[in-house]
Amino acid sequence: MPARVIACPFCGLVCDDLIVGEGGVDTRGCAKAAAGFARPSGSGEHRIGGRAVSLEKAVAAAAEILSAARLPLVTGLSADLAGLRALLALADRAGAIVDRWRSSAQLGNVAVMQRTGGLTATFGEIANRADAVLLLGRDPTPEYPRLVERLLRNRTALYRNAPPWVGYLGPAAGAPADTSPGAKILVDAPLLLEALGALAALIRGRRITGGAGGELPLEALRELAQRLGVARYGAIVWDTAAFPAGDAALSVEMLVHILRMLNRETRCVGLPLGGSDNAQGAAQAMLWQTGWPMRVSFAAGTPEHDPWRLDAERLLEAGETDALLWVAVLSLSPPPAATVPTIALVAPDVVLPKASAVEIRIGIPGIDHAGAVTRADGVITLPLAASRASPLPSVAAVSAAILDRLGPAS
Amino acid sequence: MITKLAGGRVFDPANRVDGELRDLFIEDGRIVAAPVKARVDRTYDLRGFVVMAGAIDIHSHVTGGKVNLARLLMSEDHRDVAVARGAITRSGSGQATPTSFVTGYRYAAMGYTAAFEPAMVPSNARAAHLEMADLPIVDKGTYVMLGNDELLLRMLAEGGEQERINDYVAWMVRATAALGVKTVNPGGISAFKFNGRGLDIDQPGPQHGVMPRHIVRALARAVHELGIPHPLHTHCNNLGIPGNIDTTLATIAAAEGFPIHLTHAQFHSYGTEGDRHFSSAAARLAEAVNRTPNVTLDVGQIMFGQTVTASGDTMAQYRNRVFAKPDKWILMDIECDGGCGLVPFRYRDKNFVNALQWAIGLELFLLIEDPWRVFLTTDHPNGAPFTAYPTLVRLLMDRSYRNECLKTIHPAAQKATTLTSITREYTLEEIAIMTRAAPARILGLADRGHVGVGAAADVTVYEDDPDRERMFKSPRYVFKDGVEVAGADGVAAVPMGATHVVRPEFDRAIEDQIRAFFDAHMTIGFEHFPLSEGELADAGARLLAHPCRPRSRA
Numbered sequence: 001m002p003a004r005v006i007a008c009p010f011c012g013l014v015c016d017d018l019i020v021g022e023g024g025v026d027t028r029g030c031a032k033a034a035a036g037f038a039r040p041s042g043s044g045e046h047r048i049g050g051r052a053v054s055l056e057k058a059v060a061a062a063a064e065i066l067s068a069a070r071l072p073l074v075t076g077l078s079a080d081l082a083g084l085r086a087l088l089a090l091a092d093r094a095g096a097i098v099d100r101w102r103s104s105a106q107l108g109n110v111a112v113m114q115r116t117g118g119l120t121a122t123f124g125e126i127a128n129r130a131d132a133v134l135l136l137g138r139d140p141t142p143e144y145p146r147l148v149e150r151l152l153r154n155r156t157a158l159y160r161n162a163p164p165w166v167g168y169l170g171p172a173a174g175a176p177a178d179t180s181p182g183a184k185i186l187v188d189a190p191l192l193l194e195a196l197g198a199l200a201a202l203i204r205g206r207r208i209t210g211g212a213g214g215e216l217p218l219e220a221l222r223e224l225a226q227r228l229g230v231a232r233y234g235a236i237v238w239d240t241a242a243f244p245a246g247d248a249a250l251s252v253e254m255l256v257h258i259l260r261m262l263n264r265e266t267r268c269v270g271l272p273l274g275g276s277d278n279a280q281g282a283a284q285a286m287l288w289q290t291g292w293p294m295r296v297s298f299a300a301g302t303p304e305h306d307p308w309r310l311d312a313e314r315l316l317e318a319g320e321t322d323a324l325l326w327v328a329v330l331s332l333s334p335p336p337a338a339t340v341p342t343i344a345l346v347a348p349d350v351v352l353p354k355a356s357a358v359e360i361r362i363g364i365p366g367i368d369h370a371g372a373v374t375r376a377d378g379v380i381t382l383p384l385a386a387s388r389a390s391p392l393p394s395v396a397a398v399s400a401a402i403l404d405r406l407g408p409a410s
Numbered sequence: 411m412i413t414k415l416a417g418g419r420v421f422d423p424a425n426r427v428d429g430e431l432r433d434l435f436i437e438d439g440r441i442v443a444a445p446v447k448a449r450v451d452r453t454y455d456l457r458g459f460v461v462m463a464g465a466i467d468i469h470s471h472v473t474g475g476k477v478n479l480a481r482l483l484m485s486e487d488h489r490d491v492a493v494a495r496g497a498i499t500r501s502g503s504g505q506a507t508p509t510s511f512v513t514g515y516r517y518a519a520m521g522y523t524a525a526f527e528p529a530m531v532p533s534n535a536r537a538a539h540l541e542m543a544d545l546p547i548v549d550k551g552t553y554v555m556l557g558n559d560e561l562l563l564r565m566l567a568e569g570g571e572q573e574r575i576n577d578y579v580a581w582m583v584r585a586t587a588a589l590g591v592k593t594v595n596p597g598g599i600s601a602f603k604f605n606g607r608g609l610d611i612d613q614p615g616p617q618h619g620v621m622p623r624h625i626v627r628a629l630a631r632a633v634h635e636l637g638i639p640h641p642l643h644t645h646c647n648n649l650g651i652p653g654n655i656d657t658t659l660a661t662i663a664a665a666e667g668f669p670i671h672l673t674h675a676q677f678h679s680y681g682t683e684g685d686r687h688f689s690s691a692a693a694r695l696a697e698a699v700n701r702t703p704n705v706t707l708d709v710g711q712i713m714f715g716q717t718v719t720a721s722g723d724t725m726a727q728y729r730n731r732v733f734a735k736p737d738k739w740i741l742m743d744i745e746c747d748g749g750c751g752l753v754p755f756r757y758r759d760k761n762f763v764n765a766l767q768w769a770i771g772l773e774l775f776l777l778i779e780d781p782w783r784v785f786l787t788t789d790h791p792n793g794a795p796f797t798a799y800p801t802l803v804r805l806l807m808d809r810s811y812r813n814e815c816l817k818t819i820h821p822a823a824q825k826a827t828t829l830t831s832i833t834r835e836y837t838l839e840e841i842a843i844m845t846r847a848a849p850a851r852i853l854g855l856a857d858r859g860h861v862g863v864g865a866a867a868d869v870t871v872y873e874d875d876p877d878r879e880r881m882f883k884s885p886r887y888v889f890k891d892g893v894e895v896a897g898a899d900g901v902a903a904v905p906m907g908a909t910h911v912v913r914p915e916f917d918r919a920i921e922d923q924i925r926a927f928f929d930a931h932m933t934i935g936f937e938h939f940p941l942s943e944g945e946l947a948d949a950g951a952r953l954l955a956h957p958c959r960p961r962s963r964a
Binding site: 004005007016017081082085089092093110113114115116117118119120121122123124125127128129150151156157158159232233263266267269284287288289290291292293298300301302303304305370372374378379380381382383408409 | 473475477478479481482483485487488489492493494495496497498500501502503504507509510511531533534536537540541543544560603604605617728738739740741742743744745746747752930931932933934935937938942944945948949
C-alpha cells in the first residue's frame with residue numbers, strides 16, 4: 001500500500017497531515033492521535049441483553065425499544081457526519097429528544113450566538129494572521145495537542161514574520177507551561193468573569209478604582225488591553241469548558257463585547273473551541289435539519305429547543321426519558337448508568353460496565369470506514385479514510401436500518 | 411409509463427410557445443413526443459390551466475456554513491415557525507432561513523424545481539455539499555466564491571499569466587464541485603481582514619496592491635475562456651452605499667466585454683441625490699444594461715418584513731451591523747479565502763430608505779427591456795425569504811396593485827421613485843422567461859427551463875387566477891423529473907434532486923503551485939481540499955455535469 005495522507009478524527013483540530021503506510025500511521029508526534037489510530041478492531045459482536053446475536057436481530061430489537069418508548073433520548077452523538085444525519089432522521093421519526101452528551105460545555109457559546117452574535121475566525125486565519133493571541137481560561141493543549149504547533153508556532157505564516165505574542169489569562173492550574181515571550185496573568189477561575197469585565201472597561205478607557213478590582217492584577221490587565229488594542233489582528237482563544245459552569249454564557253457575552261469594542265479600531269477575533277469528537281459536526285447537522293444546534297425534541301412532531309429541559313444529563317437524572325440510544329464511536333465513553341432500556345451504538349473498544357438491552361458494535365470512522373468530520377472552528381469539514389478492513393457497520397447504516405424497521409410515520 | 415398533461419396553456423419561451431394549447435407527454439422523467447402506439451397510463455386534464463417548466467432560482471442562500479450561522483442567530487424565527495413531520499416529510503423550522511428539508515418542500519410547493527446557492531466559500535465546500543444532500547426535491551448547485559482568496563490575489567499581484575489564472579479557477583471549480591464562479595466585494599473581504607473598511611474599484615488593496623477592477627477582469631475572462639456557461643456572478647464593491655451606482659457601472663466596464671452577471675443589483679443601484687442623499691439610480695443601471703449585451707443581472711428585490719441578511723461580504727456586513735434588528739450580528743473571517751456576516755433586518759415600508767430600496771428593485775425589473783437578461787430574486791434571505799416571490803410576481807404583472815402598494819410607503823420615497831409613470835406589466839410569457847427559460851440558459855442547463863421534447867420533465871401547472879399572487883403561490887401540480895412532487899395538498903413525493911456542476915479543463919501543472927501554497931500556509935491539506943465524487947455519492951448527492959464550451963485562449 002502506498003503511503004497516503006489522512007485526517008485524524010480524534011480531536012477537534014482534525015489534523016489532516018498524518019501519513020499512513022506499511023509501518024502504520026505517522027501521527028506527527030501527537031499522542032492522542034497515536035492512541036486513536038492504535039484502537040483495536042475488537043470482536044465486533046452485537047448483543048441483546050449480553051447474548052451475541054446477528055446485526056439484523058439487534059437492529060430489530062433496537063427498533064422495538066424505540067417504538068415502545070414514549071420519550072426516547074438519543075445522545076452521546078460521537079459519530080461522523082453521515083451517522084449524525086441518519087440519527088437525526090431516526091430521532092425525527094421516533095419522536096425522540098436529541099442532545100450531545102455533556103453539551104453544557106458549548107451552551108454558553110450557543111446562547112450568546114443566539115442572543116448577541118459573535119465575531120470569530122477559522123484556524124487558517126489565526127495561523128496566518130494573528131500577531132497577538134490570548135489563551136483564556138486554560139491551556140488548550142491537553143484537549144487539542146497540536147494547536148500551538150499548528151496555529152501559533154507555524155513557521156510559514158502568510159501575514160506575520162514572527163510568531164505571535166501569546167498571553168494567558170486564567171487560573172494557575174490551567175496555565176500553559178510556556179507562553180514566552182507573552183504574559184501570564186493568573187486569576188482564579190471564580191474571578192475570571194470579573195477579570196473580563198475589568199479588561200472590557202480598560203479597553204474602553206475607563207479607570208477602575210476600588211471594589212473587587214483590588215483582587216485583580218489590574219496592571220497586567222491594563223497591559224493586556226493595550227496589547228490587544230495595538231495588535232493588527234488579535235485573537236482570543238477560549239474553551240467554555242474552562243469557565244465556571246454558571247459563568248460560561250456571561251463570560252462569552254463579555255468576550256463578544258470586548259471583540260466588538262476592539263474591532264472599532266483594529267481587528268480582533270474570537271476562536272471559541274467547539275469541541276472534539278465531531279461536536280461541531282453534530283451542531284451543524286442539527287442546525288440544518290432542525291434549526292437548533294443542540295437540545296432538540298421531536299416529541300411534539302415539530303423540532304423544539306429548550307436549553308434547560310432538553311439537557312440529556314438532566315433528562316436521565318430526572319427519569320423523564322424511557323429509552324436511551326447511546327452513540328459513541330469516536331469517543332470511548334460508555335453509556336451513562338441508566339435504568340431505562342439502552343441501545344448502545346458503540347465502537348468495538350468501548351467497554352460497557354453492564355450489558356445494554358441492545359449493543360451494536362460500530363466501525364470507527366477514519367479507521368474502519370470513510371466519513372467526514374467538522375473541525376472545532378465549525379467551518380471546515382474534512383474527509384476521513386478507512387485505513388484497515390473492518391466488517392463492522394457504520395452509524396449511518398445501522399440508524400437507517402432501525403428507521404426502516406420503524407416504517408413510515410403514521 | 412407515459413403521463414399526458416392534456417390541453418393546458420403552455421408558456422415555453424425557449425421553444426417559442428406563448429400560451430398555446432398543447433399536450434405534453436412524460437416518460438422516464440423526460441418530456442417525449444406524442445406516442446404513436448404506446449398507451450398513455452395517466453392523463454391530467456389541464457384545460458384552463460397554465461403550464462410552464464419548473465421555476466429556477468438563480469441566486470438563493472440555501473446552504474453552507476453561512477446559512478447555518480444565520481439559522482443559529484435567528485432563533486426567534488425557528489421558535490416561531492416550526493414545521494411538523496408528515497407521512498413522507500421531515501420536520502423543520504424557520505421562515506427567513508428555513509432548515510434544509512423545509513427549504514426543498516417550500517420551493518417545490520411554489521413550483522420551483524431548482525435553486526442555486528451563490529456564495530460557497532471554497533474551504534466550506536464540503537460542508538455545503540453535505541448539507542445539500544439534505545435539501546430534497548429541487549435541483550441545486552453552487553457558485554464558488556473567488557476574488558478574496560490569497561492565492562489568486564498573489565497571482566494577480568505578481569502579474570501572473572491569464573492562462574495560469576484560468577487553470578487555477580478551473581481547479582477550484584472542480585475541487586469544490588461548483589456550477590459557476592462568484593466574486594463578492596472583490597478584494598474587499600480580504601482587505602477587511604487587514605482592517606480595511608472600504609475598497610473602491612480602482613483602489614489598491616492591502617498587502618498585494620491589487621485593484622478590484624483587475625480581479626473582476628481576470629475572473630470574468632477566466633470564466634469565459636474556460637467555457638463555463640454561467641458568466642462571472644458578481645457582487646460589486648460598495649454594497650448598500652449611496653452613490654454606489656458609479657462602482658456598479660465601473661464594474662461593467664471592468665469586465666471589458668466579457669460576459670458578466672451582476673447579482674442583487676438593487677443593492678448596487680443607489681445615487682446620492684435629494685435632501686436625504688439617497689436616491690434611485692435604477693434608470694442609470696437599466697440604461698447601461700439595455701445597451702450592453704454582455705450584462706445580465708438578478709434584482710435582489712426587498713420586500714417588507716423580518717429577514718436576515720447573510721453575505722460573504724464581511725466589510726459591508728460590518729458596516730450594516732448598526733441596522734441590525736433584532737440587535738445582534740455575527741461576523742466571521744474564513745481560512746484566507748472568504749468570510750461571512752449575518753445581520754438581521756426588518757425592512758419597513760414607512761422607513762424612507764427601505765421604501766426606496768423596494769421601489770428601486772421594481773424600477774430595475776420594469777426598466778430593463780429584455781426579460782432574458784433580468785432574473786427574479788430577493789437574494790433570499792437578504793431582501794426577503796423566497797416565499798415572497800408570488801407577491802413579487804403580482805407586483806410586476808399588476809400595475810394597479812403595484813400603485814396601490816406604492817401609496818402605502820414612505821411619502822418621500824413615493825416622490826423619489828418614477829414607478830407611477832411606468833405602465834409596464836409583465837406578461838405570463840415574460841414571467842416564464844425570467845424564472846425559467848433565461849435562468850436555465852444563463853446557467854448552461856440545456857435540458858431545464860423548458861418543456862420541449864428531451865427536456866427533463868420539471869413542469870409546473872397553475873390555475874389561471876387573475877390574482878397572480880395566489881396563482882404563483884399554490885400551483886395545482888408540480889412535477890420533478892416526471893414525478894408529481896407537489897400539488898393542492900402540499901408535498902406529494904420527496905425525490906432527491908440533482909446537483910449541477912461543470913468540470914472545466916485545466917493544465918495539471920497548476921497543481922504544483924497550489925500544492926506548494928497549501929503545504930506552506932493552509933490548515934487544510936492539498937489532498938483533502940477537493941471533494942471526491944465518491945464521498946458526494948456516499949452522502950446521497952447525484953452530480954450532473956454540464957458541458958463547458960471548448961477552452962479558448964486570449
